[in-house]
Amino acid sequence: MSEPGASDSPQTSTVAEVATTDNVSSPPQVDEAKPVSEPQPDAVNSTTTTVTSPTVTSPPSNLKDDEEDEEDDAEGEIVKSSTGPKPKDERDHMSIVFIGHVDAGKSTIAGQTLVLTGQVDARSMEKFEKIAKDLKRESWYIAFIMDTNEEERAKGKTVEVGRAYFSTPKRRFTVLDAPGHKSYVPNMIGGVAQADLGVLVISARKGEFETGFERGGQTREHAVLAKTLGVNTLVVLINKMDDKTVGWDNKARYDEIQSKLNPFLKSTGFNVAKQVIYIPVSGLKGLNMTTRLEPGLCPFYNGPSFIETLDVVPLPKRPSTGALRIPVLDKFREGGKLYIQGKIEAGTVKYGDKLVVYPNKEGGEVTYLGTDLEEREECGPGENIKICIQNTKAENISQGFMVSDEAHPVSVVSKFEVQVYIIELLPHKPLFSADTNASYTFTRLEKK
Numbered sequence: 001m002s003e004p005g006a007s008d009s010p011q012t013s014t015v016a017e018v019a020t021t022d023n024v025s026s027p028p029q030v031d032e033a034k035p036v037s038e039p040q041p042d043a044v045n046s047t048t049t050t051v052t053s054p055t056v057t058s059p060p061s062n063l064k065d066d067e068e069d070e071e072d073d074a075e076g077e078i079v080k081s082s083t084g085p086k087p088k089d090e091r092d093h094m095s096i097v098f099i100g101h102v103d104a105g106k107s108t109i110a111g112q113t114l115v116l117t118g119q120v121d122a123r124s125m126e127k128f129e130k131i132a133k134d135l136k137r138e139s140w141y142i143a144f145i146m147d148t149n150e151e152e153r154a155k156g157k158t159v160e161v162g163r164a165y166f167s168t169p170k171r172r173f174t175v176l177d178a179p180g181h182k183s184y185v186p187n188m189i190g191g192v193a194q195a196d197l198g199v200l201v202i203s204a205r206k207g208e209f210e211t212g213f214e215r216g217g218q219t220r221e222h223a224v225l226a227k228t229l230g231v232n233t234l235v236v237l238i239n240k241m242d243d244k245t246v247g248w249d250n251k252a253r254y255d256e257i258q259s260k261l262n263p264f265l266k267s268t269g270f271n272v273a274k275q276v277i278y279i280p281v282s283g284l285k286g287l288n289m290t291t292r293l294e295p296g297l298c299p300f301y302n303g304p305s306f307i308e309t310l311d312v313v314p315l316p317k318r319p320s321t322g323a324l325r326i327p328v329l330d331k332f333r334e335g336g337k338l339y340i341q342g343k344i345e346a347g348t349v350k351y352g353d354k355l356v357v358y359p360n361k362e363g364g365e366v367t368y369l370g371t372d373l374e375e376r377e378e379c380g381p382g383e384n385i386k387i388c389i390q391n392t393k394a395e396n397i398s399q400g401f402m403v404s405d406e407a408h409p410v411s412v413v414s415k416f417e418v419q420v421y422i423i424e425l426l427p428h429k430p431l432f433s434a435d436t437n438a439s440y441t442f443t444r445l446e447k448k
C-alpha cells in the first residue's frame with residue numbers, strides 16, 4: 001500500500017473507557033482511566049495534543065436469556081438524559097482490533113495508545129506499576145491498562161476482548177484488544193467480528209516471531225480468521241524493535257519478517273501491495289506510536305507513525321441511507337431498561353425511528369440511542385451503538401439477530417446457500433462432509 005503521507009503529528013484527544021466486552025463478567029476498572037494534561041513521553045515534540053474529559057460509562061451487566069429481566073422491558077418512554085443527546089458526530093468512526101500471537105505486545109500497544117493520547121493519569125500508572133510489581137510482572141504494567149481482571153493480570157494473558165476509545169480531529173476509534181492465546185480464539189473471533197481494521201502485532205524478538213508464525217501459531221490463525229471475517233486492511237506492527245535481540249537499525253530482521261509474512265498473507269487473500277501496511281514500533285517504549293521516529297534511529301523507515309496511519313487508512317464503504325442493518329452483539333440491562341448493543345453496518349438511526357428485530361419481528365420506536373460514551377440524536381454506519389427499542393423482550397433477543405428499519409425488512413429464510421472456507425481440519429477427523437456434526441444440516445455440498 002502506498003505510504004500514507006500525513007506529515008504533522010496528529011492532534012489527538014481521547015474520550016475513553018477501559019472495559020472488557022462481550023461476555024464481560026467483572027466490571028471494568030473505570031477509575032483507572034482519567035485524563036491528564038501533562039505531556040506524554042512520545043508526545044514531547046508535539047505541541048498539538050489536546051485532551052478532552054472522558055465520559056466514563058458504567059459497565060453493561062450482561063443478561064442471560066433466563067435471567068429475571070421481566071420488569072419493565074423496553075416498554076416505551078423516551079429515556080433521554082437531562083443534558084440531552086448530542087448531535088451526530090460527523091467524524092468517521094473506525095473499530096480496530098489488535099490480533100496476533102500470545103505475548104506479541106497487543107495489550108501493551110493498546111494501553112500505550114491510550115497513554116499517549118492522554119487517557120491515563122500518572123496516579124493510575126503508578127497503581128498499574130505497583131500491581132505489576134506485586135505480581136512479579138513488572139514489564140506488563142502498560143498491558144494492565146487493558147487487561148483488567150485478576151486472571152489476566154496474574155497470568156499476563158488477555159482473556160476477554162478489552163475495549164477502549166480514543167479520537168483524533170479526523171476520526172473516532174474503538175480499540176478492541178483480542179487475546180492471543182489459542183484457548184481464547186472464540187473470544188478473539190467476537191472482537192474481530194466488530195472490527196473494520198486489523199492490527200496484526202508481530203514480536204520481532206528472537207524466537208518469538210518464529211513461534212507465532214510456525215504452523216499452529218496464532219499469527220497465522222488470526223490473520224486467516226481476520227480475512228475470513230471481513231477485515232480487508234491489515235496494519236502489521238513489527239513490535240519490540242527496542243529489544244536487545246533486535247535493535248532499531250536491524251533492517252535484516254525487519255526484512256526477514258516481511259519476506260516470510262508477505263507470501264503467507266497473500267495466500268490468505270490479502271493484496272499485500274494495497275491492503276497491508278508495515279510499521280516498526282516499540283509498544284513498551286511508546287516509539288513510532290503517535291509521533292514519528294527521530295531521524296536516524298531507524299535508518300530504513302521514515303514513514304508515518306501508527307496513529308498517523310490510522311487517520312488515513314481507507315474505511316470500508318458503508319451506505320448511510322437506505323436499509324438499516326444492525327447485527328446484535330449483546331444485550332444488557334441498565335436502570336431497568338433493556339439495551340441492545342451492535343454495530344451499524346448500513347444505514348442511519350435516529351430517536352423515534354421505527355425498528356424491528358429479526359427474526360422474532362418484535363419492535364417499535366427507538367427510545368434511547370447512544371454510543372458507549374454518550375447519548376446521541378443520530379448514529380451512522382460503522383458506529384458501535386446501544387439502543388432501546390419499544391416492545392422488545394430480552395428473552396426474544398440473541399446475539400446474531402438483526403435490527404432493521406420497518407421500511408426495509410430483513411429476509412427470513414430457513415435455507416440458504418453458504419460458502420464454507422475450511423482452514424484446517426482436526427488431525428483425528430480429517431474429513432468434512434454433509435454429515436459433519438454441526439448445529440446445521442447441509443443439504444448439498446459442492447466443491448469450488
Ligand SMILES: Nc1nc2c(ncn2[C@@H]2O[C@H](COP(=O)(O)OP(=O)(O)OP(=O)(O)O)[C@@H](O)[C@H]2O)c(=O)[nH]1
Binds near residue numbers: 243
Ligand atoms: N522489549 C519489549 N517488550 C515488549 C514490547 N511490547 C510488549 N512487550 C512485552 O511483551 C510481554 C507481553 O505483552 P502483552 O502486551 O501482554 O502481550 P499480548 O500480545 O497482549 O499477549 P496476550 O494477551 O497474552 O495475547 C510483556 O512482558 C510486555 O512488556 C516492546 O515493544 N518491547
Ligand SMILES: [Mg+2]
Binds near residue numbers: 106107143178
Ligand atoms: Mg493481551
